[in-house]
Amino acid sequence: MEEGLLHAVQGFMYPNEVELQWSILIVLYPFTTGLVAGAFILASLERVFNVQAVKPTYRLALLSALAFLLVAPLPLQLHLGHPERSLEMYLTPHTSSAMAMFGFIYLWYLMGVLVLEIWLDYRKDMVLLARSETGWKKTLYRVLTLGVDNISEESLRIDDKLGRFITIVGIPSAFLLHGYVGFIFGSVKANPWWSTPVMPIVFLFSAIVSGIALVLLMYMLVCFLKGIPIDMPCVDTIARYLMYAFLIDFSLEMLDLIHRIYEADESFKSLDFMAHTQLYTSQIIVQIIFGTIVPISMLAFIQVVKLSEAARKGIYVLAGLLTLMGIFAMRWNVVIGGQLFSKSFLGYTTYKMAFATKEGLLPAILLMILPFGILWVLVKVLPPFEEEKAAV
Amino acid sequence: MAGLFAAGVVLFLILKAVLVPKGFGVYGHYRAGALADNRVRAPRFAGRSACIECHTDERDAWKGGKHAGVGCEACHGALAKHAEDPSASNAFKPDPNTICFTCHLTNAAKPRKFPQIDPKNHFDGGACNGCHSPHAPDKEPKK
Amino acid sequence: MSSDRRDFVLTAGKLLVLTAPAAAYLEAVETGKAEEPAYKMAEHYWGMIVDVDKCIGCGNCVRACKTENDVPVEPYFFRTWVERYHVAEGAEHPDVDSPDGGYSGFPEKYAAGDGAKSFFVPKLCNQCAHSPCTQVCPVGATFESPDGAVLVDKSYCLGCRYCVQACPYGCRFIDPRTKTVDKCNLCYHRITKGLTTACCESCPTGARQLVDLKDPKDPVHDFLRDHKIQVLKPQLATGAKVYYNGLDGSVR
Numbered sequence: 131m132e133e134g135l136l137h138a139v140q141g142f143m144y145p146n147e148v149e150l151q152w153s154i155l156i157v158l159y160p161f162t163t164g165l166v167a168g169a170f171i172l173a174s175l176e177r178v179f180n181v182q183a184v185k186p187t188y189r190l191a192l193l194s195a196l197a198f199l200l201v202a203p204l205p206l207q208l209h210l211g212h213p214e215r216s217l218e219m220y221l222t223p224h225t226s227s228a229m230a231m232f233g234f235i236y237l238w239y240l241m242g243v244l245v246l247e248i249w250l251d252y253r254k255d256m257v258l259l260a261r262s263e264t265g266w267k268k269t270l271y272r273v274l275t276l277g278v279d280n281i282s283e284e285s286l287r288i289d290d291k292l293g294r295f296i297t298i299v300g301i302p303s304a305f306l307l308h309g310y311v312g313f314i315f316g317s318v319k320a321n322p323w324w325s326t327p328v329m330p331i332v333f334l335f336s337a338i339v340s341g342i343a344l345v346l347l348m349y350m351l352v353c354f355l356k357g358i359p360i361d362m363p364c365v366d367t368i369a370r371y372l373m374y375a376f377l378i379d380f381s382l383e384m385l386d387l388i389h390r391i392y393e394a395d396e397s398f399k400s401l402d403f404m405a406h407t408q409l410y411t412s413q414i415i416v417q418i419i420f421g422t423i424v425p426i427s428m429l430a431f432i433q434v435v436k437l438s439e440a441a442r443k444g445i446y447v448l449a450g451l452l453t454l455m456g457i458f459a460m461r462w463n464v465v466i467g468g469q470l471f472s473k474s475f476l477g478y479t480t481y482k483m484a485f486a487t488k489e490g491l492l493p494a495i496l497l498m499i500l501p502f503g504i505l506w507v508l509v510k511v512l513p514p515f516e517e518e519k520a521a522v
Numbered sequence: 523m524a525g526l527f528a529a530g531v532v533l534f535l536i537l538k539a540v541l542v543p544k545g546f547g548v549y550g551h552y553r554a555g556a557l558a559d560n561r562v563r564a565p566r567f568a569g570r571s572a573c574i575e576c577h578t579d580e581r582d583a584w585k586g587g588k589h590a591g592v593g594c595e596a597c598h599g600a601l602a603k604h605a606e607d608p609s610a611s612n613a614f615k616p617d618p619n620t621i622c623f624t625c626h627l628t629n630a631a632k633p634r635k636f637p638q639i640d641p642k643n644h645f646d647g648g649a650c651n652g653c654h655s656p657h658a659p660d661k662e663p664k665k
Numbered sequence: 666m667s668s669d670r671r672d673f674v675l676t677a678g679k680l681l682v683l684t685a686p687a688a689a690y691l692e693a694v695e696t697g698k699a700e701e702p703a704y705k706m707a708e709h710y711w712g713m714i715v716d717v718d719k720c721i722g723c724g725n726c727v728r729a730c731k732t733e734n735d736v737p738v739e740p741y742f743f744r745t746w747v748e749r750y751h752v753a754e755g756a757e758h759p760d761v762d763s764p765d766g767g768y769s770g771f772p773e774k775y776a777a778g779d780g781a782k783s784f785f786v787p788k789l790c791n792q793c794a795h796s797p798c799t800q801v802c803p804v805g806a807t808f809e810s811p812d813g814a815v816l817v818d819k820s821y822c823l824g825c826r827y828c829v830q831a832c833p834y835g836c837r838f839i840d841p842r843t844k845t846v847d848k849c850n851l852c853y854h855r856i857t858k859g860l861t862t863a864c865c866e867s868c869p870t871g872a873r874q875l876v877d878l879k880d881p882k883d884p885v886h887d888f889l890r891d892h893k894i895q896v897l898k899p900q901l902a903t904g905a906k907v908y909y910n911g912l913d914g915s916v917r
Contacts, residue, residue: 142761144788144835145743151826151839211824211844218804218823220534221542224551229827230803241527276526319901320797320833473835474917476761543821552808556818557706563854566733567863592869596725600732625723625869630775631749631783632721636870 141477150469150481153489155205157465158497160311160333161458162202167308167334168341169195170244170300172368177297183367189514190352191345192248197505199240205497206232208488228314239307243300249274250293252512254281270511308337315464322397323468328386335379340457342372347450348505350443358515362439369446372453373429380422383460400475408470408478413463421456425449568605570594576608580657587658597621597656618650704857706812710879711851712906713865714888715787717913719872722747722785724767726864726873731768733852733863741765742838744849745789745864751775752782752915759915786909786916787873789864790815790836790849791897794904798828798837807846813878813906814851822846833898834905851875878906 135148173191175181207213216233223230257279260271309330315321316329346368353360390398405413428449432442466481484490545554573594574581584590595601603611628638639645645653655663730745731738747767751760764771767785775783792815793799799807799815806822809815822845829837829846840847852862860866861875876885888910895912896905909916 142748142763145741145746145763145766146829146838147835151829209825211826211839212822215804215821215823217541218806218821221538222546222551222805224802224805226800227803227827229801229825232803241530314827318797318801318831320831469830473833474761476758476917546805549811550808551805553805553818553821556808556816556821557810559818559820560814560816560850560853561857563734565855565858565860565863567729567855567860567866569860569866589869591871593866595729596867596869600729624725624770625721628777629722629771629773630777630779630781631751631771631785633718633784636721 135479135482138480138482139477140479141472142474143472143477143479144474147469147472148479150466150479152465152469153209153481154462154466154483154491154494155209155489155497157458157461158205158494159202160308160337160465161340161461162198162205162501163308163311164333164337164340164457164461165344166195166199166202166239166244166341167304168338168343169198169345170304170341171338172342172345172371174297174301174304175371177294178301181367183363184371186361186364186515187345187349187368189251189512190349190509191341192244192251193508193512193514194345194348194501194505195341196244196248197501197508199236199244200504201497201501203236204500205494208493208497228310228317231310235303235307235310239300239303243296243303247293247296247300248512249276250289250296253278253289254286255512257281305334309334315468320473321468322395323401323471324464326386328382332379332382332386335375335382336457336460338375339372339379340454342368342375343450343453343457346372346446347454350447350450352509352514356515360443362442365446366442369429369432369442369449372449373426373433376422376426376429376453380426397475400471404467404471404478408480409463409467412459413467417456417459417463420452421459425452425456565602566600567595568600568602572605573601583655583661584657587655588660589657618656622650622654622656706810708812708879709856709877710813711856712792712813712876712878712885712908713789713851713862714874714876714885715907715909716872716874717784717786717909717911719870720747720785720787721870721872722749722767722771723869724770725867725869726787727766727768729863729867730849733855734850736847737841738768741768742840742847744836744847745787747771748786748788748916750782750784750786750913750915752913754780754782761917782913784913786912787864788834788836788897789907790851791834791903791905791907792849792851794906795902797831797833797901797903801827801831803827810853814853814856815848816850816853817846817848819843819845819847833901833903876908 139148169191172184173188173195176185176188207216210216219230219233223233253275256271256275258281260268260275260279263271312330312333315324315333316326318324346365349368350360350365352358390401425448428445432445437445469479470481471478486492543553543555546552548554549557570593574584577594580594584594597616599614599616601611601613604613623641626638628640632638650656651663653662655661724747726745727743727747730736730743734744736742736744743766745766746763748761748763749767749771753760762771762774771785775781792813794809794813796809796815799809802808803825804821804823806818807815807828808818824839824844824846826839826846829839832848837846837848839845852860852864855862856875862873865873865875874885876888877883878885885908889908892910894908894910896903896908897912897916898905
């Protein structure tokens with residue numbers, strides 16, 4: 131493969147740099163953890179900040195977050211040269227390495243925040259379902275309740291207080307879950323495309339944007355599939371938050387860009403050339419124009435001009451999809467873009483993505499479909515909407 | 523839930539005590555055995571001091587000439603096997619018209635003071651060791 | 666203690682003490698030469714000097730390294746390589762090439778007398794004292810040894826490639842056969858036996874020289890004092906221990 135790559139090298143690259151180290155799978159990882167963090171932040175809007183309008187999406191947001199979090203480590207495992215040695219990250223974590231923190235942050239967030247919060251919120255429903263269902267479903271729900279089947283007022287109030295506490299702790303945990311990924315890139319002084327203090331913050335805000343867009347789309351889809359009417363004040367509120375988060379995210383990215391252009395340090399010419407050639411389509415066209423400016427404009431337009439419900443729904447779907455595409459492109463541009471240029475600032479290589487190999491496009495597509503499959507199962511086992519709650 | 527969590531922590535600590543490799547952390551955040559692992563390879567180049575133990579004639583010629591700074595294996599290749607058991611593996615005698623040009627073929631990037639030649643202008647097409655003794659190239663080869 | 670036990674302990678102790686010199690004696694007799702003194706890490710601190718003015722781009726070092734360390738030849742990966750710089754007067758940036766890392770030398774591609782400055786620069790792992798690659802390894806599979814070499818623990822490496830990203834000099838690669846990282850380890854298996862590195866051994870002009878900064882008799886001390894020395898990318902403060910003499914400002 132390297133032989134073919136040699137012909138694609140422009141200018142000079144250090145010999146070991148010609149082949150890219152981190153593939154599309156490593157683009158997937160920040161994308162999925164971003165969705166998790168963003169969905170969770172949206173859910174916490176209701177729980178902690180009492181934004182009642184978004185309540186219908188609370189449970190769906192948590193389930194979406196869980197579905198994506200379960201899939202998140204898979205692209206990493208596929209990428210590792212020796213996935214069987216992954217346990218070493220838990221046994222001998224090198225505390226100076228941001229990557230070593232992955233294992234602990236992930237486990238904490240999965241068990242200590244997300245699973246716990248979902249369990250607390252659904253406990254009453256699971257107990258009721260355990261009583262009303264039969265056969266294997268009955269056993270399933272009884273196992274899920276972990277044997278704690280007290281659903282008295284007192285007990286439920288404790289659940290609620292605990293849940294609120296977990297959510298409060300969960301917000302900085304969500305920040306950490308995705309912020310540290312930004313730090314993994316932002317702290318690499320060898321790579322000027324990555325090395326910037328705003329990287330964790332940009333990652334975080336783009337995560338929030340993608341998570342909100344995901345929940346918006348999932349809510350509209352699930353309602354559509356179940357034949358439940360969409361709560362318009364809810365989606366209108368979500369769309370407004372999406373717009374705010376997007377404006378902040380865009381401003382941060384533009385600030386970084388303007389700063390780079392102004393300072394024009396030794397790497398600037400090389401990076402600028404790359405952004406105008408190799409990365410032009412994915413960065414300017416896909417990420418900035420269609421993935422950021424167009425959705426923001428659409429959402430802003432709705433704030434100013436009153437549109438019918440049908441028109442708004444259409445715009446939300448389109449804006450949501452464009453947003454997800456734009457945030458994915460942002461991850462692509464960071465990860466892949468950071469490896470296309472030489473650290474000698476004298477040359478460029480190309481990323482040759484295979485299709486049906488361990489790190490090719492096919493596993494990437496499958497890994498992106500998998501969370502939806504998991505979510506489908508979760509929604510069946512733990513119904514997210516009020517209308518479907520079991521009778522007492 | 524709290525019970526589960528506590529059990530998990532205990533299990534983790536036990537696993538850690540059992541699974542962390544011996545010698546980890548002795549010199550730093552790494553397995554001490556890795557130092558020994560990095561020393562395990564058998565050298566393929568013997569080093570010039572090994573060669574001159576036996577090849578005393580070549581040594582005398584070499585030490586006095588312009589190639590005194592050039593190691594034996596720089597031209598003759600990796601010879602640790604030969605140094606260990608001279609009868610088992612025959613030393614490699616390079617072809618003068620290839621090996622000499624490895625260094626001495628003229629090239630714009632070479633330091634100007636370094637002796638470089640353009641074969642078209644230098645000799646009449648014979649072998650380099652027709653006029654230069656390979657071990658002491660400033661002298662004529664032994665007849 | 667009763668006298669029996671005391672006698673036993675004393676005799677056993679004496680015998681034990683004698684086994685070490687006995688073993689040494691036997692080994693000396695058997696192998697025909699005195700036992701080599703054990704290598705003590707605390708007595709050494711390794712680095713390298715590269716004299717750019719002496720490099721002739723012959724590629725001996727690249728070939729020797731691949732032979733000595735069993736580095737994959739094809740497709741290509743390098744523990745050490747040579748770059749050729751061609752700096753035209755007033756040019757914004759230099760023309761640099763490294764055909765197959767310099768493995769087969771450098772075919773001439775510039776016209777002589779074109780007025781440009783041209784030279785070769787050997788590159789290798791800089792054995793950084795504050796190495797960014799060590800800092801980012803999540804599990805401790807790469808490390809700075811007490812004697813100054815940055816080494817890789819191949820049986821521990823996950824192959825996550827973070828260290829490859831973090832190295833500013835491009836000296837690391839993933840060995841496709843072991844799927845772990847690999848890089849110049851200063852021929853650790855040679856220098857701990859009193860030999861020099863394969864690249865230094867095969868360099869015909871002495872452009873590359875292994876140095877031991879803890880050895881008072883090593884010529885490195887005079888060399889560093891008498892020449893203007895640079896390291897690569899000093900602004901990144903990596904504590905690089907490969908010292909270049911005659912390094913031009915255009916070198917990346």
